[in-house]
Amino acid sequence: MKNRYLLSIFTILLLSACGGEKANNGEIAESDTLIYIPVEAGRAEQGSVSAYYSTTATLEAEEEAEVVAKTNGIITRLFVEEGDFVRVGTPLLQLDDTQYKLEVNRAEANLNRLQSDFDRNKEMFERNMVSAEVFDRVKYEYESQKATLDMAKLNVEYTTVRAPISGVVSERMVRTGNMVVPNQNVFRVTTMNPLKAILHLPEHELQKIKVGQKVMMDIDAIPNTTFEGSVERISPVVDRSTGTFRVVVLLRDQANRIKPGMFARVRVVYDVRDQTMVVPKLAIINDGGRNSVFVVNDSLVKRKNVTVGYTNGTKVEILNGLDIGDVVVTVGHNSLRDSTRVEIINIL
Template sequence: MTRILVRTLLLFLSALAIINYLNACGKNGEAKIVEKEENVLIPVEVAKVVQDDISAYITATSTLQAEEEAEVVAKTSGIVQQIFVEEGDRVTKGQILAKLEDEMLAIEVERARAELLKLEHSFKRDQELFEKNLISSEQFQNTRFQYEAQKAAFEKAKLNLEYAKIRAPISGVVAVRYIKTGNMVKINQPVFKIVDFDPILANIFVPETEINKVQIGQKAQLRFDATNSIVYEGYVQRISPIVDPSSGTVKVILYVENRDQKLKPGMFARVKLLYDTHQKTLLIPREAVITEDDITMVYTVQDSQAIRKPVKLGYSTEKMVEILQGLSKEDLVVVVGQNSLKDSSKVEIVNSTSLNLGQ
């Protein structure tokens, strides 16, 4: 009986020793895993906080319009005899664009001239007779009225002959030709359209809540898909004095120089209207900023450790964002890999050469 009790006690003590040994091994393994995890460095790319200028813009879209354009109309009727210009040709004010048949008009001028000479002779004769009291005042006035009426008819005939030459009312480019040789045109019928491409206008519509940021002469930048996104400069020429009640916007007219003639009426433009600039302010790349639980923050790197910092943002562009609070110049912010970080994570900077960090 005593031997059985001793054996049972030895088995119990052995089992207890094994359990204690296994527990000790487990704790050591976990400690090693934790230690290993703490030694893992997360690769990141960083950028320096820089100090530079940043501007704020009102953005809008627009369709270009010519400042001057004119529908050229026929001032007399007739058949088109000659056309001297084609679409795309540049013309100057007063240049002859086309000519109507004018033989009958020239004959009418000569007939009116002959009739005028006849009545002029009659007028001078009756004037002499009237001064000698040889004819009545009524007869002299009748002759004078006929002479004056014929003078007007002669001037009208000459004007109609001149109107057979269709001239450009403005300088610009022929945008549309509506007629062909041999066509019959009537008075006031459109025959050409002329557009002046320089300068050119862009109309934008600014929300009434932002119109106080717009002033006459304010600079604007315009980009066009058709010109490979070349930036054209413009400025605010006019601001409408009223608000459109249906849209809550105010019409703003931009003046855009177009000396190279590459901009055309009807082109679609993306407009940025500069209204403020912060100089020598802190800037970081947009991709460095993350938002968690409505808190805007970035990760900075100090001594191979990621530090999470809340920041206050200001103006932004397509690539950069202004930092009003939370960072200092020359701080390093994480721009790649920040989504894998948590506060105090160990990191390895993989773009130190390009940043000249000396690490």
Template sequence: MSHFFSLHGRRSGRLAAALLLTTAIGLLLAGCSKGGTDSAQAGERKQEGKEEKKTEAVAVETAAAGHRPVAASYTGTSTLEPRAEAQVVAKTSGVALAVLVEEGQHVRAGQPLVRLDPDRARLSVAQSEAQLRKLENTYQRAQKLVGQQMVSAADVDQLRYDVENARALHRLATLELSYTTVVAPISGVIASRSIKTGNFVQINTPIFRIVDISRLEATLNVPERELATLRAGQPVTLAADALPGQTFTGLVDRISPVVDSGSGTFRVVSSFDGGTQSLQPGMFSRIRIDYDQRANALVVPRLAILDDGEPAVFRVTDGKAVRVPVKVGYAEGAWVEIREGLAEGDQVVTAGKVALRDGTAVQVIVPADPKAVAATDATGKAGSTP
């Protein structure tokens, strides 16, 4: 019996020791598992922190400062007008027997346009001519008789005056006959015709409009502050809405020396050669007068200039946007001249400026090649001096 209790005690001790060992192993495994989880969570938080730091960089687009020609200019809109224009009117009445020209036809000065019925005018010429011949014969006989004292000198003088009057009436009748053929007063193009063959034409009735399109003019009313910059002979570029993609060149023809006190402007008239080009009177046009040129100016896109005060740009340096004050010069189209503050090749922010502050980290999406700016053609339409 004592042997039984001794054996049972030893077995219970072993079981208790095994339970203690199992519990210790479980606790150790649980601790290791918890430690691993904590390490994993710490690693995830560290990775998230890195990602947060990465997302703080603002995405921007940039362009490089480069050299290109730039011009200072004044721009405006105007309607093209012919340099010469004539409204042809009938100087006598009559039926139009023949209309000799049509709209769009080129005519020369003195070229017949319409022939009116000349019968009445011819009869007047014949009548005045007969009266003149009669008075001339009477005057010649009186001159022979005055020496014989058969005609007084006063009668001879009166006859001489009558002859001169009849001669004037004959010339007037001949002139009226010439009016039955209506001729072009200037060379140009028939712009409108308001007569048909067989119409009765009243005296002083407009029947044709002729415009001289060999020389066209555009007039700008320019503010008086530009008076010192514009002068005759400066080059002018014209773009017409009716002719997209085409540009035409001309010159400043004349400048009014007087400033209108009401509007504060003065007239600048530019002329263009319309004879060999597609320009037509009445076309709406956009005019640019270049009054200064810079052949190799340092420029940046107009979009890069900040509009919150003094001129400045954001220059990208070492992954950060640095606000740089600049001195601007001429502006032409999409470009602005930079006279101080930047160097060739500097990357300036053109898109994404709103979210930037001085020193903000940036991520450049589309970096520009400096050579691309330098090689860009000068195609700006508007220019000014800041």
């Protein structure tokens, strides 16, 4: 009987000990199962942000000339080829000038003869030995022959076709031995620097755009490079059919990487704010027109409403709602609520 009583007490104590151990393990398990949501974050910091109007355009040459022959003749020599750089007045091709030089010689001989007649009649007219009518006729023949000689010399000069502008020979349209006639296209010369982009902007942007404003261009054919240009000219009138006005932008590239015909994505910068607060664009949550961010403090997040300003690439201007140095969540918003615990795995 006594043994049975002792066995019962031992069993109760054993069960109590096991129950207490389970309770303690439950407390430890509850502590170990706090959930930390992994997120990426960035900081509110001072920076520069700009406002711009975005559009697209095809680059064009600021100057381009169709070179034409001014006289007829057979091409005896080509001095340049496509891709060659030429300056104003550089010879491009030579026409056969044999006939024109002979005409110069004949015109000079006739002029010499008429010069003698003119000098003799002038002296006689001053002595009243010939009438004014005779003297005027001789003078007219003499002046006419001078013009004939000048024209003959000009035709000789025209047999050398020269570049009307400085630039690159972008197209050759003739070959040696071809016969050309006046006003026939023989070359195209194109300026490569600067190039221009013609923009057609909506009329509500007219008051924002000014001559000299900075323009940023990204060109598809030249990735990972942003080129800088400026507004050169602004049309003073709005096209009534489209509601747009014309803006000419000049783009300079000393390395000559950009070419006419390239497609460009253009940003006309009309305002710049320096030393303003910016956060990564990914941090902004837009919910029904209200903007907010999750701010991290001691591994806990709190959602704060913010007022945003300009958006510039990957950065957004914050006008109020944050302080410099605040850490904001950029990736992982969807799993967050106020007071959610987070673990920052990467901070920008």
